[in-house]
Amino acid sequence: MRYFIVNRVSGNGRGLARWSRIEPVLKERGIPYRVAFTERPGHATELAREAAKTGVRAVVAVGGDGTVNEVGNGLIGTDVPFGYIPAGSGNDFATAQGIPKDPVKALDRVLKHSPRRVDTADFGGRVMVSSIGIGFDGQVAKTVNESKWKQRWGKGSYAIGVLKELRRFQPTRVTLEVDGQVIREEGVWLIAVANVSCYGGGMKICPEAKNDDGLLDICLVRGISRWKLLRLFPLVFSGKHVNYPYVVMLRGAEIRVSAERPLVVHADGEIVGETPVIISVRPQSLTLL
Numbered sequence: 001m002r003y004f005i006v007n008r009v010s011g012n013g014r015g016l017a018r019w020s021r022i023e024p025v026l027k028e029r030g031i032p033y034r035v036a037f038t039e040r041p042g043h044a045t046e047l048a049r050e051a052a053k054t055g056v057r058a059v060v061a062v063g064g065d066g067t068v069n070e071v072g073n074g075l076i077g078t079d080v081p082f083g084y085i086p087a088g089s090g091n092d093f094a095t096a097q098g099i100p101k102d103p104v105k106a107l108d109r110v111l112k113h114s115p116r117r118v119d120t121a122d123f124g125g126r127v128m129v130s131s132i133g134i135g136f137d138g139q140v141a142k143t144v145n146e147s148k149w150k151q152r153w154g155k156g157s158y159a160i161g162v163l164k165e166l167r168r169f170q171p172t173r174v175t176l177e178v179d180g181q182v183i184r185e186e187g188v189w190l191i192a193v194a195n196v197s198c199y200g201g202g203m204k205i206c207p208e209a210k211n212d213d214g215l216l217d218i219c220l221v222r223g224i225s226r227w228k229l230l231r232l233f234p235l236v237f238s239g240k241h242v243n244y245p246y247v248v249m250l251r252g253a254e255i256r257v258s259a260e261r262p263l264v265v266h267a268d269g270e271i272v273g274e275t276p277v278i279i280s281v282r283p284q285s286l287t288l289l
């Protein structure tokens with residue numbers, strides 16, 4: 001039996017719309033399933049954790065990247081496979097994993113049932129599935145999540161958030177420790193720590209990131225003026241920003257970040273706190289369909 005967790009409010013109601021496309025298919029094909037609808041933030045983690053204890057064949061999330069994070073948090077450390085039907089506004093996890101945007105095609109992938117183990121990362125007792133963004137990035141995610149335009153502009157809302165925050169963000173001094181190697185940087189805009197290549201609706205922030213290599217990819221941007229950052233920004237959609245001297249790319253298994261002033265941290269697009277943070281890879285800790 002497969003257990004579906006549907007976030008009705010994801011993607012401005014797309015969660016429910018996707019579910020009404022796939023439920024008839026399940027019925028038509030006589031596939032046994034159960035469904036639960038999330039009622040509040042954090043609920044998907046509780047539902048996934050409970051379902052994992054009952055020995056379901058798979059837990060399938062229907063929602064956006066926040067729902068992926070919550071269901072992932074509930075399944076970490078279990079052998080229960082995690083299926084995904086994208087219904088968010090960004091859907092970066094689906095893009096990175098090659099999961100079809102079409103709900104019936106995504107369902108077919110779930111039903112094909114070819115599990116593989118992927119990495120996640122741990123920070124302060126929580127789990128990140130795709131990426132963590134610190135500083136400018138965290139601030140952009142905060143602004144976007146609190147805005148009304150996320151519903152209206154979907155994927156484009158992150159780009160709008162970038163333009164808005166670009167005017168007010170103050171770069172700062174940051175100390176980064178990557179597997180014991182200490183790096184101190186001035187004028188830091190952002191530090192992204194990623195398991196998959198893109199976030200924020202298709203921004204290829206760590207183009208080489210893979211979630212089965214036991215390592216996290218890091219992108220640090222520093223020493224750049226607002227004006228130059230604005231000009232560099234479009235390059236993130238192709239991943240070409242990595243060739244510029246303002247961008248430092250690193251890779252490691254444990255990353256510690258502290259800053260002169262507290263910087264906002266997002267994990268998989270949801271605000272989770274402020275620096276300092278310690279992020280550790282959890283190799284092959286999630287079974288993905």
Ligand SMILES: Nc1ncnc2c1ncn2[C@@H]1O[C@H](COP(=O)(O)OP(=O)(O)OP(=O)(O)O)[C@@H](O)[C@H]1O
Nearest residue numbers: 010011038039041063064065066067088089090091
């Ligand atoms: N019933 C509910 N009411 C309000 N919020 C909910 C409910 N169920 C889940 N949530 C919250 O909705 C938030 C957004 O979900 P999700 O990220 O899946 O969608 P999205 O933001 O539209 O997609 P994306 O992150 O891909 O852009 C999550 O933080 C989740 O905790």
